[in-house]
Amino acid sequence: MLEQPLVAALNAALGSVARLRGAPARRIDPERARMWGVRDLGRWCGSAVDAVLGYLDTATERSASRAAAMRMIAAGERRLPGIPLFGTSATDSTIGARLTHPLIFVVAFIAFLGLSDHGVSAFAFWSLAASLAAFGVGVYAARWRLPAVPDRAIWVAGAGLALAGALVPLVGADVATKLSLLPLAVLILSGKTGMWASAGAAALGYTFFTQGQITYGAPYLALGVAGAAHNYRSPRLSGLLGRHAAFLSVVLMAVGTLYWVLAIALVGRIPLLTTREGLSPLFVMRSHLLPIGAILFISVMGERASRQGTHAQARTLSVLALSFSLLLMALLGYRTQVLLTLLGGIIAMVYWQLVSTREVIASGAALAALFGVMTVFRTLTTGAHVGVLESLSVRTGLTLDIYDMMASLGGYTGFTKGQAYLASITDYATLMPGLAYAPRRYVAVYAGARGISMTSTLLGPLALDFGLLGSVAAMSLLGWMTARTKGLVSAVTGGQRSIVVALYALILAYLILGIETGLVDYEVLLLFGGTFLYMLHLRRVSQHT
C-alpha cells in the first residue's frame, strides 16, 4: 500500500524538476517498486542496521585499541594522586546549578550588549528582545510533553499533504512546499506512520537536493532526517555509544592531537607566537576534535566517579585532560577553542561534582584573564595598539552595528533566504561567486566590506537569512533543544549520560561563545545538528526502555 504514494511523490518531484529544467522527466515504474516491497525492504534495512551495530559493539569490546585505552585510564586512576575539592561541590549550591542553566545564555547575551559603548536602532533592539524572549519560551516549552497523534489526525494530515501536492499548479512549488510541511510533521510525529513518513520526506528531499533544488529539498531533508532520528527506537546505537563512551573520548582526543601535530608540522612554527596565517583549515578543523574529546573524557570520568566514588582521581584526570587540551589549543592561537574547552570542561565538571563553587568562580576569573592575555598577544602580533577594555567595547559595538545592518536588511522574513548559512559548506559557497566563501565574509559583503570576515552576533546571519520571524523560530528551537538535552541527563544512565552531559556542555559553551561570533562554522553546525538528532533519538529510546 505504501509503495504507490511513495513512488507517486517521487515521480511528482522528478516531474516538477524536469519541468523547471525543460528536460524530459525520469520516472520510477510503480510496478517495479511494488515488486521490491517497500515495507519488507524497510524492515530488512532496520534489521541490517541493528546487526551491523551489534557487530560493531562486539568488535569494539574485543578490540586491542579499546583495551589499551581502558588500561591507560585505569592506570591513571590508580597511580595519579587525587586532588581534593576546595570548598563544597558546585552542584550542591544554587550558583553551580544556575551557571549551567540554559538561560545563562540569555544572561550572557544581555551582559554582552552592556559592553557596547553605543546603542542600536529600534528595530534591531526589538529583534534582539524578541529573539532572546523566544529562546526563553523554547526553554520553558521543553518541559511540555508532545501529545500522541490520534489516528484521525493521520488521515487529515494525509489529505493535507495530498492537497498541498494538488495545489502546486495553482500556488507554485514554493508555497506548496511550505504548506506540506505541517501535515508532514504530523505524520512524522505519529507512532504509526512516523518512520515511513520520515523516510519518504528524506527521499523526497534528497531527490530535490541532488537535482539542485536546494530550496525545496532542504526542508524535506531536514524534516525527514529529524523524523528518522525521532522514530528510530532501537537502543542499539545509543547503547553502543554509551558502552564505549570512554574509548570514544580517548579516540577523539588522540585524533585531535594527531591533527594538531600535523597542522603545526605543516607550517613549522607555533601560531600563537607568530601568526595563524598559512594554517591548513582542514587540519585545524580536525584538531578541534581534541577539546570535544577532552570534554567527553571529563564527563566519562565524572560518571565513573559517581559510580565508584573516585572523585579525587577523576578530578586529577579531568584537570590533566583539560590542561592538555587548553595548552594545545592555545598554542594554535584560536581563542574560541580555548574558551570552549575551559567553559565546556567546567560545565561538565560542575555536573559531575568534580569542582567546587569557589573553583568555578576562580575559573571564571581565569577565563577572563586568559581572554585578556590572548587578546594582548593578538594585538601585539597584529600590531594594533588598542587596550583590552577598549578593544572589547569597540568590538562589541562594531558587532552590534553589523547586526543592526543585518536586521534592517533581513526585515521580517529575511533577505538571503539561507544563503549565508549555506556558505558554511565550501562546496555550496561557490554557488554565490564573488560574494561569499564563508558566512562571516557573506555578512561582511552586506555590511559594505569585501575580502574580510565580520561577526554580527549569533542573531546576525539568522536575521540576514530568515528575518525577524526566522530568528524567533530558530532561537525558540535552540532554547527547546538546549533545555531538552539538559532534561535528558536525568532520563538516561551510565555512558549514555556522560555523552549527554558532554554534548550539553559543548552546546551551552558554543552558545555562549557564539553570542559574538555566531554559530556559522561548519563543524559547529554539525555538532548542533548531531546533538539535536541524538537528543531526539535518545529521548525516544529512553521512553521505550
Next chain:
Amino acid sequence: MRRPTVIDAIIALILLFSLYSFLSAEAGVYRQVDEYYYTGSQIYKATNYMAFLDSKGFLYEAEIRGYWWSDYLEFRESGYVIDTGEGSFSLLRTTGEVVTIGGRMSYKEQIGASEIRLIIKTSSVVTARMYSAGYPSFDDYLATVRDTTSFLDRFSIDDVAITGSVSFDAQVTPSRVTEAELEDLLRKELYYVKGITVSTTPTGITLSIEQGTLTELAAVPALLASQGIEMGPVFVSDATVIVRTLGEIGELDKYGIKRHIADELADVLDADENAIHIRL
C-alpha cells in the same frame, strides 16, 4: 595479546589517512587562473579587473576584438594595457602606437570592443620597497636590482619591474618640447612599461618610470644616446620593485621570503613586514 578487530583496523586506517593527507598537503598553493574573458558590454568589469591586476603588479596582455569607430573596420590585436579609466583603457600596440578602447556602445574612444581577453602571464608577485641610492651607471642599477631579487630565482622569475625616478646629470636645455620628444621615443620603443615621463632641469634629466621591466629598461641608455644624451652616474629614488614569477609562490613560502629580506637584504630593501607584499 588480543586479536585485532575491525575497530583496530578503522583506527589504523584513520592513522594512515591522516599521514597521507599530511604528505599530500600542498600548504595552500593557489591554482592560478591565467585567462579572463569579457564581452564589450562588460567593459567596466574588465577595466576594474585590469586596475586590480595593475595595482598588484601582475603582468598581462589584452587581446581585443572590436571596431575602429572612424571607419568601422575590424580591430583584432593583442597589446599591453598601459592605462585604465572608467569604462575605457589605453592599449599599447606592438607597433608602439597607443589606442584608446571603450565598450560596445562607446563613442569617445577610438575602438569599440566586442570581446576582451586578458591573458595573465605571471603566477605570483613579490613587491618590495628599494631604498634610494646612487649608482655609477644605469646598467649598474639594473644589475643591482637583478642581484637583489635573484634569491627568488627558485620560483622562476619572469621579469622584474620597477616604479620610481631615475635622475642623472646631462647637458640639456630644459624644454617641454625635448621632454615630449623623449617621452614619445621611449614610449614607442619600450613595450612592457606602463608609463615613462621625462622632466628636464638645467642640471640634468629625471625619468619617472611606472612598472618598467628590467629587460625593457636596459634599452634606455642606448635610446637616449641616439638623441645625444649620455647617461652617466644615476641617482634612483625609493623605488617599488615588482618581481614577477612564473612559478607559484606557496602560502608558506611567504614567511621564508620575508625572513630572507629581513636577514640578508635589510640594507637594500625595506624589511618591514608590511612593506613587502606577496600576491599569490
